[in-house]
Amino acid sequence: MIQNLVLGALNHLLGQASWAREQLSAFAGRRARFDMPPWQLAFAVAADGLFEATTVADVDVTVALPADTPLVALQGIDRAMAAAHVTGNAEFATSLSFVLKNLRWDAEEDLSRVVGDIAAHRIIGVSSRLTLWQKQAAHNVAENVAEYLGEEARVLVPSRQLTEFRQELEAFNDRLSNLDARLRALA
Numbered sequence: 001m002i003q004n005l006v007l008g009a010l011n012h013l014l015g016q017a018s019w020a021r022e023q024l025s026a027f028a029g030r031r032a033r034f035d036m037p038p039w040q041l042a043f044a045v046a047a048d049g050l051f052e053a054t055t056v057a058d059v060d061v062t063v064a065l066p067a068d069t070p071l072v073a074l075q076g077i078d079r080a081m082a083a084a085h086v087t088g089n090a091e092f093a094t095s096l097s098f099v100l101k102n103l104r105w106d107a108e109e110d111l112s113r114v115v116g117d118i119a120a121h122r123i124i125g126v127s128s129r130l131t132l133w134q135k136q137a138a139h140n141v142a143e144n145v146a147e148y149l150g151e152e153a154r155v156l157v158p159s160r161q162l163t164e165f166r167q168e169l170e171a172f173n174d175r176l177s178n179l180d181a182r183l184r185a186l187a
Helices: 002-015 018-025 069-073 077-081 090-102 107-115 117-152 159-186
Strands: 031-036 039-045 051-053 061-064 085-088
Touching: 002 018, 002 039, 002 051, 018 090, 031 090, 061 090, 069 077, 077 090, 085 090, 107 117
Parallel strands: 031 061
Antiparallel strands: 031 039, 039 051, 061 085
16 A cells, blocks of 8 residues: 555656656656555556556565665655665666655645636645744744754853863863873872
8 A cells, every 4th residue: 555655656757747657658667666664666667657566576686775774764865765775787876866865846836727827826825934933933033042052041051161171171181180290290
């Protein structure tokens, strides 16, 4: 069930990206498998560049992903793929990786089918500005909380004070080592 859902979503994205289908159609018949415990996703590239479900055995490329990949992927696909272990046909793996990294959902296109072009454009514009505003507001709140906790409430130590403390501690340790060496010399 999950396999069909994932492949359906990927095929929808591929349907919006003719460049990706063209690149993948050169590998028609090739099979790939993504292993992320406890799931496996196996698929073959069809002649039209879309993905179709296939058996798990006998694949051309295997991509092993750690179990925490969905959480790491929230930080970006590049971050998630950094921990991947790829085996198999290098040319197919490189092409597949490029396509998957660069696929983007054209939400405006999908929304325009429901509400029309102009309304979809305006909705996406408003949602983009709202998302940007939320990110900026979250950043401002985090900065203000950090400033309050560090400067006013004195719960956190400002980084410059921490750096000064480390330097003083290193100097103290050096003096203590010198004193220890003198005491040993006297003994």
